[in-house]
Amino acid sequence: MTEFTYEGYDIAALDVQYNARASVASFEDEYARLVDVSKAVMQNFEHQARIVYDERSGETFDFYPAGKNAPLFVWIHGGYWRGGNAADNAFAVPGLHTHGFSVAVIDYTLAPAVTLDEIVRQVRTAISYLYRNRSSLGIGAAPFVVGGTSAGGHLTAMLLSDDWQRAYDVPDDIVGVALDLSGLHDLTPLPHTHINGWMNFDEAMVVRNSPQFMIPKTSSACLIVSVGGLETREFRRQTSAYAAAWRQVGHQAVIIDMPEHNHFDLPLTLQAPDGKLVRAVLDACAKFERRSF
Secondary structure, three states, X not given: OOOOOXXXXXXXXXXXXXXXXXXXXXXXXXXXXXXXXXXXXXXXXXXXXXXXXXOOOOEEEEEEOOOOOEOEEEEEOOOOOOOOOOHHHHHHOXXXXXXXXXXXXXXXXXXXXXXXHXXXXXXXXXXXXXXXXXXXXXXXXXXXXXXXXXXXXXXHHHOOOOOOOOOOOOOOOOEEEEEEEOOOOOOOOHHHOOOHHHHOOOHHHHHHOOHHHOOOOOOOOEEEEEEEOOOOHHHHHHHHHHHHHHHHOOOEEEEEEEOOOOOOHHHHHXXXXXXXXXXXXXXXXXXXXXXXX
16 A cells, blocks of 8 residues: 655655644743733733633633724634633734724634534634624624634634535625634645544545635635744645635735744734734725625
8 A cells, every 4th residue: 555645745754744843942932932921911901701602512712802893803723623722822912902903812622522523613603603792792893804823724714615604694704804824724634644643534524624625716805824934844835825726716815924933933923013914914904994794
């Protein structure tokens, strides 16, 4: 039997390419920085913690209001679908909150307790909840900005597909701007890596959860992608290939080069109101000022 290869990598090489933690000198130090900034944000920014958005799973989000009728930024954490939480991702709040965005940082049940299908369902349910409750939360009528990193980038991209909105009773253009950082878009290689140890992929699950193969025929969303220049070749390729596919069908895609950043300090730049990623989101949103639900 021929050994599996993907993009010229054998199984051992794929494990290296998709090992985000090993791509930095010290994962513990990198993650500690994110946690420290997040702790400071939670202490200094008014917020309501652990609002239940899904009765079935009991999953919640933390909400940082910015005033009545504020636009909304939804942040989806990474962690290869098995790690991370909303509290440790409050670092994503300050940049856009400073510009008048309310921010929702969502949690979801982690693998292997649930499948990727269930995680996707929960994230879509969170968006539906935020849409249905926008009046009580003070959320304005503009389409949402949704962003995420790594697995959160994948989940952000899953919100851009056109096969779910009607079932969740949300508008087709619920996502106006998608900020996809170091996202995973073609899941084909992952069952052949250590990641399958907690994800338990099967072929059908990979197909129905690979945004690379789910580009909508029509979309008004602006896709903003970025990946750290210090990340592995496969993480960089996954981002460039998805942006290319998005553009190929005539959709808007903006690529933000971050050559000096790695997999973990890239999303941390969202804390800066004048950072490149925040500015890119603001520029994209300016094009949607007159759009509303």
